[in-house]
Each structure stands twice: as C-alpha cells, then as structure tokens.
Amino acid sequence: MKEKNWKEIPLGGLILEAGNAEEYETGSWRTYRPIRNEEKCTHCLLCWVYCPDSSIIVEEAKIKEFDYGHCKGCGICSAQCPVNAIEMVEETKFNSKKEGGE
Amino acid sequence: MGKILGLTGDEVAAEAMRQINPDVLPAYPITPQTEIVQKFSQFVADGLVSTEMVRVESEHSAMSACIGASASGARAMTATSANGLALMWEICYIAASYRLPIVMPLVNRALSGPINIHCDHSDSMGARDSGWIQLYSENCQEVYDNLIQAIRIAESEEVLLPAMVTLDGFIISHAMERVEILEDEEVKRFIGEYRNPHSLLDINNPVTYGPLDLYDYYFEHKRQQIEAMEKVGKVIEKVGKEFGEISGRSYDLMERYQLEGADLVIVAAGSTAGTVKTVVNQLREKGVKAGLLKIRAFRPFPTEEIVQVLKNAEAVAVLDRSVSFGAQGGPLFLEIRSALFEEKKRPPVVNYIYGLGGRDIGIEEIETVYKNLERIADSKKTEELVGYLGLRE
Ligand code: SF4
Ligand code: SF4
Numbered sequence: 001m002k003e004k005n006w007k008e009i010p011l012g013g014l015i016l017e018a019g020n021a022e023e024y025e026t027g028s029w030r031t032y033r034p035i036r037n038e039e040k041c042t043h044c045l046l047c048w049v050y051c052p053d054s055s056i057i058v059e060e061a062k063i064k065e066f067d068y069g070h071c072k073g074c075g076i077c078s079a080q081c082p083v084n085a086i087e088m089v090e091e092t093k094f095n096s097k098k099e100g101g102e
Numbered sequence: 103m104g105k106i107l108g109l110t111g112d113e114v115a116a117e118a119m120r121q122i123n124p125d126v127l128p129a130y131p132i133t134p135q136t137e138i139v140q141k142f143s144q145f146v147a148d149g150l151v152s153t154e155m156v157r158v159e160s161e162h163s164a165m166s167a168c169i170g171a172s173a174s175g176a177r178a179m180t181a182t183s184a185n186g187l188a189l190m191w192e193i194c195y196i197a198a199s200y201r202l203p204i205v206m207p208l209v210n211r212a213l214s215g216p217i218n219i220h221c222d223h224s225d226s227m228g229a230r231d232s233g234w235i236q237l238y239s240e241n242c243q244e245v246y247d248n249l250i251q252a253i254r255i256a257e258s259e260e261v262l263l264p265a266m267v268t269l270d271g272f273i274i275s276h277a278m279e280r281v282e283i284l285e286d287e288e289v290k291r292f293i294g295e296y297r298n299p300h301s302l303l304d305i306n307n308p309v310t311y312g313p314l315d316l317y318d319y320y321f322e323h324k325r326q327q328i329e330a331m332e333k334v335g336k337v338i339e340k341v342g343k344e345f346g347e348i349s350g351r352s353y354d355l356m357e358r359y360q361l362e363g364a365d366l367v368i369v370a371a372g373s374t375a376g377t378v379k380t381v382v383n384q385l386r387e388k389g390v391k392a393g394l395l396k397i398r399a400f401r402p403f404p405t406e407e408i409v410q411v412l413k414n415a416e417a418v419a420v421l422d423r424s425v426s427f428g429a430q431g432g433p434l435f436l437e438i439r440s441a442l443f444e445e446k447k448r449p450p451v452v453n454y455i456y457g458l459g460g461r462d463i464g465i466e467e468i469e470t471v472y473k474n475l476e477r478i479a480d481s482k483k484t485e486e487l488v489g490y491l492g493l494r495e
Contacts, residue, residue: 006322006329011262012201013315013323014300018308 022070026053030073032088034066040085047077047086104284104349111274112137114242114281115181115207115267118249120145121289122205125176125296128156128167132186133219134271135209139181161186165193165204172202173311175301177253179204183271184211184225191229197264198233199327200311203256203296204264207249210372210423211271212459220460221271223372223423226400227433233327235265235334236401238371240357242279245269247351248398250284253293254341260333270373272460288348334402355404357396358411360386364393365416366475367449369438371397374421374456374463381468392472397434405441412442415449416479419471421491423457431455431488450484456491467491 010016043063048056055071057064078086109117115138119127129139146155154171158164164180171178182190187208197204208226212218226236237252239245248267256265269275284292300309315323338355346352357375360382361367368378375396385392395411412418420439422432429436435453442448454471457463471491478484 003318004322006325009319009322009326010300011323011326012199012311013313013319014200015310015313016300016307 025069026072027067027069030068030071031091032073032075033068033091033094034071034073034075034077034086035089036063036066037085037087040083042083042085044082047081050076050080052076104282104288106280106282108278109242109281110137110276110278111239111242111245111269112209112276113141113278114246114283115249115269115275116141116145117283118246118289119179119181119207120151121284121286122177122179122250122253122293123151123290124153124179126154126156126167126171126178127180128158128164128171128178129180130158130161130164130182130186132161132183134211134275135181135183135186135207137275138207138209161190162193165190165197168204168206169193169197169200169202170302172197172204172298173200173301174303175296175298177257177296178202179206181207181209183209184213184219187225187229188213191232194229194232194234194264196312199323201262201327201330202264203253203262205249205252205256206264206266207245208266208268209271209275210268218459219271221273221373221423222458222460223268224425224458226266226268227422227424227426229266230401230433233263233331234401235261235263235331235399237265237267237338237399238397239267239269239274240373240375240396242269242274242277242281243351245274246281246283247345247349247353250289250293251338251341251345251353253296254344255334255337257294257296258337258341261330261337263327263330263334268372273373282349282351284349292345292348331402335399335404335407338399353398355399355407356411357394357398359394359396361393361395361411363391365391365479366472367393367395367412367415367418368421368468368471368475369395369397369412369418369434370421371400371434372423374423377463377465378421378468381465381472384465385472390472390476400434400437403437403441405437408438409441409445412438413445413448417475418449418451419475420451420453421471422453422455425455425458435488450478450482452478452484452486453488454491455488455493461492463492 168178342353420435431453
C-alpha cells in the first residue's frame with residue numbers, strides 16, 4: 001500500500017471509517033495458539049464472552065472455531081474455561097503459516 | 103451598548119466565560135486561578151449559563167474531560183495556573199494533536215519549587231512547544247478581549263488548535279480595573295457556534311480519536327500541526343480587526359508602542375508592558391527615542407512582523423519573566439535574537455531576566471534598561487548578554 005502524504009490524511013490522526021480494525025491482522029503477534037478440545041467443551045460460550053479480540057467464532061450458539069488471523073494468543077479463553085477445554089500450544093509446534101498471521 | 107465594570111483579571115475572565123457559555127467546563131482550583139472557577143461555578147448555580155460543569159479531581163482530568171467533550175462536539179473550556187498546567191502537560195499535547203479548539207485562561211504563576219504562588223511566565227513558556235496558541239495579556243481589558251477572540255481563532259476551520267490566554271498571577275488576576283464589557287448577544291454573535299465536523303456522538307459518521315500512530319504516519323500528523331500553526335497569524339489579525347469593529351478595540355499580533363523611528367526598544371509580554379509604556383512616555387518627553395514591542399501572540403511567533411519593527415532599532419532589550427536553564431537566555435530572547443539573524447543590518451540584542459516568583463519590577467528598573475540600551479547604542483558594544491533585573495547580587 002502506498003503511504004499517503006500529510007495533505008492527504010485526516011487531521012489529528014482521526015480514523016473516519018468504522019470497523020476497519022479488522023483489516024489489521026494481529027494473528028502474527030501470537031506465541032501461543034489456543035486449541036479447543038471438542039469433547040470437553042460444553043459450549044457454555046464463556047470464552048466467546050471474554051475474548052478481547054472477538055476471535056472466537058460462534059454459529060448457532062455453538063463454538064465453531066478460532067479466528068487465527070486476529071487471535072493474539074493472550075490465553076484468556078483458556079484461563080477462564082470452566083472445563084479446561086482450551087490448551088495453549090506453542091506456535092513453534094506448528095509449521096504451517098497458513099493459519100493465522102504472515 | 104455594553105457596560106463598564108470594575109473587575110479583577112480573574113473576575114473578568116469568568117465574565118467572558120459566562121458570555122461564551124461553553125457547553126462543558128471541567129476545572130480544578132489552584133491559586134491564583136481559583137477565583138475564575140469560583141465565580142464561574144456561581145454562574146452555574148445561578149442558572150446564568152447552560153454549562154455542564156465537571157468538578158474533576160485534578161488538572162490532568164480537567165484537560166482529559168475537555169478533550170472528551172470537545173471531540174464530542176462540545177465547546178469546552180477550563181482554566182489553570184503553574185503546577186496545574188504542569189499536571190495537565192501530557193494532555194495539553196494530546197488536545198493540540200487531536201486538533202481540538204479548547205480555550206483556557208492561564209493565570210501565570212511560578213512553577214515550584216521552592217513553592218511560590220506569585221507571577222512569572224515559567225508555566226506558559228514551558229508549554230510553548232505543546233502546540234497551543236498563546237496570547238499574552240497586559241491588563242484586565244485584554245484578558246476579556248483575548249478570551250473572546252481566542253474562541254474564534256481556535257475554532258477557525260483552517261486552525262483547529264487549542265489556545266491559552268495568559269494573565270499575570272495576582273498582578274492582573276487580583277487587581278481590579280475598569281473594563282468594558284460587550285453585550286451578551288454581541289459576544290454570542292461574534293463567536294458563533296462550534297461545529298466539530300467529526301463529533302464522537304455523530305453515530306451516522308463514526309470516527310476514532312487517538313489511535314496508535316507510529317513511524318508510518320506520526321510525522322505527517324506533526325507536519326499538519328505545523329501547517330495549522332503557520333495559518334494562525336493571519337487568523338489572529340483578521341479576528342483582531344473584526345473584534346475592533348464591535349468593541350472599538352482592534353488587535354494585532356503584537357502592539358507597536360512608540361516604535362515609529364524608535365532607536366531603543368524593549369520587548370516585553372504581560373503586565374510589565376504597562377510599566378514599560380510609562381517609562382517610554384517619560385523618555386519621549388525628554389527627547390529619547392524609546393519604544394516598546396509588546397508581545398501578544400507568542401505562539402505562533404510572528405517572526406516576519408517582529409523583524410520588520412526591530413531591524414532598524416539601534417539597540418534592543420528583551421525582558422523575560424522566565425528562565426530556560428542552561429540556554430543562552432530567556433525563551434523570548436532566544437526567539438527574538440534568532441529572528442533577526444537573517445538581517446544584514448541588525449541591532450544588538452540583550453536579555454534581562456526579571457520578576458521571577460513575583461519579584462516586583464518598577465519604573466526604576468526599566469529606566470536602567472533604557473540607560474543600558476543607550477550605552478550599547480553609543481558604544482556599539484554589548485557588555486553583558488544576559489542580565490538580571492531586581493536581583494540581589
Ligand atoms: S469456555 Fe470452554 S467449555 Fe465454554 S465454550 Fe469455551 S471452550 Fe467450550
Ligand atoms: S487466546 Fe486470547 S485472543 Fe486468542 S481466542 Fe483466546 S482469548 Fe481470544
């Protein structure tokens with residue numbers, strides 16, 4: 001993306017568009033990846049409530065998957081899961097780059 | 103027709119603020135600013151303003167609340183002094199960088215320590231790089247006039263920067279003078295309405311204030327601030343003229359007092375300019391070509407205009423009511439001397455630090471300065487670059 005000069009940008013660092021934080025993929029910041037155990041999970045949705053990055057995708061009141069493109073690996077979901085269904089696994093254990101980040 | 107009242111600097115600041123009737127006024131009291139907030143809160147209690155007054159727990163919060171209010175489209179004001187300004191320091195920079203036209207009277211007081219509540223300019227001079235417009239006032243009338251004009255200047259579309267209007271602690275803030283007050287309606291018409299094109303409360307046009315701004319764009323945003331500051335001078339002149347049309351008192355970037363053909367010139371800001379004028383009058387009667395350049399706008403600094411009036415003088419003395427420790431001289435001196443650098447023929451410029459912590463300055467001291475200037479003009483030699491007035495050596 002070509003960066004704009006000082007005459008082309010809104011004053012004061014304002015962002016005049018809503019919801020564009022999504023365009024910024026923060027998944028590459030992650031050092032630990034949350035992995036959910038489908039068998040243990042009771043779909044109580046607490047992790048979905050607590051995730052500060054809205055990175056837990058829910059469909060029809062059931063956890064579907066993590067959005068690894070944005071999940072920063074903070075581990076909050078894992079820490080608060082009442083049945084310990086989420087394990088934080090070191091990123092180096094995965095060699096694929098396609099899931100999350102660059 | 104307006105009216106003529108006897109008011110102190112603090113009272114007249116509050117009176118101007120009553121007429122401006124800001125939407126939000128968060129404030130925290132500090133000597134010698136306290137009377138402004140005290141008087142204004144009385145206006146709130148008496149229902150004379152529709153302002154939402156927020157009794158915050160510190161100046162840091164006062165400026166933060168101003169930012170929230172201003173970003174939401176409200177006209178926001180506060181007032182402070184010295185250590186209060188120091189406590190809101192961080193937020194002052196943020197107000198300027200978000201381009202929020204907050205207006206604030208600043209009652210000049212020495213910064214601690216040792217603790218002192220009296221006048222000097224160390225507070226405002228310290229904030230000179232914060233991105234705020236600074237207008238200095240000589241007396242109670244100017245406090246009133248400057249505050250009303252500051253609203254128009256700050257909110258002007260090509261500017262959108264916060265502005266502080268200074269008044270010397272106690273010397274102006276607590277001294278009663280005759281002041282001409284405009285009609286409420288006239289002030290209202292003059293300042294118009296504040297319209298923030300990017301209000302946080304405009305849900306149809308959502309906006310984010312204060313996102314992270316790193317090496318990719320921060321520099322560009324600072325360049326925008328520089329550009330805005332460069333445009334302020336013209337706006338100050340325009341608003342000063344228009345204000346003259348409704349009040350009979352027009353304003354410029356500075357006041358040129360007896361500068362026509364003046365050989366010996368003192369540069370000063372604030373109440374001391376009044377004392378200098380008395381001495382200039384006395385000297386002129388004796389045939390000495392003395393003059394005064396009174397600084398009104400210090401930020402932006404009107405370099406061109408100052409060079410024009412100073413370049414033909416024979417000797418110039420800059421009076422600074424604050425110190426820049428370790429620098430070549432006081433802040434005003436540094437600017438003036440540097441402004442003249444490009445001129446082939448330029449007068450010698452000396453500096454006098456005076457009045458720190460409220461130390462009185464009188465006619466005798468100013469006379470000494472003009473005497474020294476006379477000597478410098480005759481001998482073409484500057485013996486001492488920086489001197490101290492009224493200090494026990
Ligand atoms: S908190 Fe644990 S049990 Fe509840 S939905 Fe999330 S993973 Fe499943
Ligand atoms: S690790 Fe943090 S960011 Fe990632 S899904 Fe869990 S709570 Fe959300």
